[in-house]
Amino acid sequence: MGKWKVLITGSSGLIGSEAVEYFDRQGHDVVGIDNNMRRVFFGAPGDTAWNLERLRKVTSQFEHRDLDIRDRAGLFALFKEIRFDAILHCAAQPSHDKAREIPLVDFEVNALGTVNILEALRQFCPEARMVFLSTNKVYGDSPNEKPLKELPKRYDYADPNDFDGIDEECRIDRTTHSVFGASKVAADVMAQEYGRYFGLNVGVFRGGCLTGPNHSGVQLHGFLSFLVKVAMAGGTYTVFGYKGKQVRDNIHSLDVVRAAEHFFNNPRPGEVYNIGGGRENSISILEAFEEIERRTGKKVHWEYRDEPRIGDHICYISDLGKLKDHFPGWRVSTSLQSIIAALIEAEEQRGKA
Ligand SMILES: NC(=O)c1ccc[n+]([C@@H]2O[C@H](COP(=O)([O-])OP(=O)(O)OC[C@H]3O[C@@H](n4cnc5c(N)ncnc54)[C@H](O)[C@@H]3O)[C@@H](O)[C@H]2O)c1
Secondary structure: OOOOEEEEEOOOOHHHHHHHHHHHHOOOEEEEEOOOHHHHHHOHHHOOHHHHHHHHHHOOOEEEEOOOOOOHHHHHHHHHHOOOOEEEEOOOOOOHHHHOOOHHHHHHHHHHHHHHHHHHHHHHOOOOEEEEEEEHHHHOOHHHHOOEEEOOOOEEEOOHHHOOOEOOOOOOOOOOOHHHHHHHHHHHHHHHHHHHOOOOEEEEEEEOEEEOOOOOOEOOEOHHHHHHHHHHHOOEEEEEOHHHOOEEEEEEHHHHHHHHHHHHHOOOOOOEEEEOOOHHHEEEHHHHHHHHHHHHOOOOEEEEEOOOOOOOOOEOOEOOHHHHHHOOOOOOOOOHHHHHHHHHHHHHHHHHO
């Protein structure tokens, strides 16, 4: 394909904003949808207006629409107006913990909002390619059934066969997801159905920890970015359960966007991929504290609550085998060290601003 018309939903958020910049840089026409609902979910620290302002400055073809993905009529009008070639659907209520307070809104945004996009795709641009950002929370707590070993600073898989992490065969039902995980399951399965049943070019990416300097990190969402933010501000970080030895794999937002581009170029209808930083970019909370202290010279203050979040993973590493197999040109290009350095630098810049 030559010049694309690209739709990014959640375009002021972490992944969405990275995608806007990326596709704009390539000369495509980019339309972004975002109603700054992250501020509604998380208050002022979640406000993404600064990121929209930044995007307006650094892009040349980007057009922003203040549209709610729950507004089906508004969405359909947009799809009638513009025939999109590629869609990256990132708009979401993204927090595990927030969803318990607002289960109806969570479901309306995550599940129904996604079906609205899928249906708009089917009705108005069925040849377009689409990637839906799902989550590893669709596996609920079933990854915790893997035998684990406890090391001084982290948990790890006890069985050498699990070394590469959790693959897409992991079951998604008969497990506790949290309300957020369940609304994402609904969206994830519907997205698969639009690929498999309707034959549309829809792929599903189940994210581990997606991160990068453009995250409006808050306690309820954005693990590393929030941790760095608290550490740099001299605040106190709260660890929930598992002794701080819980492991997450972290991937830079740019690597997620590049994977979506690979899918757009070679779509496989209804396929599901785990995407995260993989083993090399995995880190426990205790290890993250150490790394931040080493880099900043500042002691991280933290407190411990001996109650894990419901449905939380003890050790989650994304097995990237399928993604790499289907898209051999893709790889994790940003190391964990570089990610942490970039987060620290972004906080320093914000502190100066
Ligand atoms: N960040 C992570 O660690 C992570 C991990 C796994 C999966 N994901 C998934 O990746 C996707 C992107 O995550 P992110 O980290 O960029 O989230 P984000 O919160 O930074 O961005 C989402 C954006 O969507 C917007 N939005 C929310 N509801 C909306 C609505 N109804 N209409 C229009 N816009 C709306 C928000 O204002 C926000 O700017 C989400 O689907 C999320 O569930 C994220």
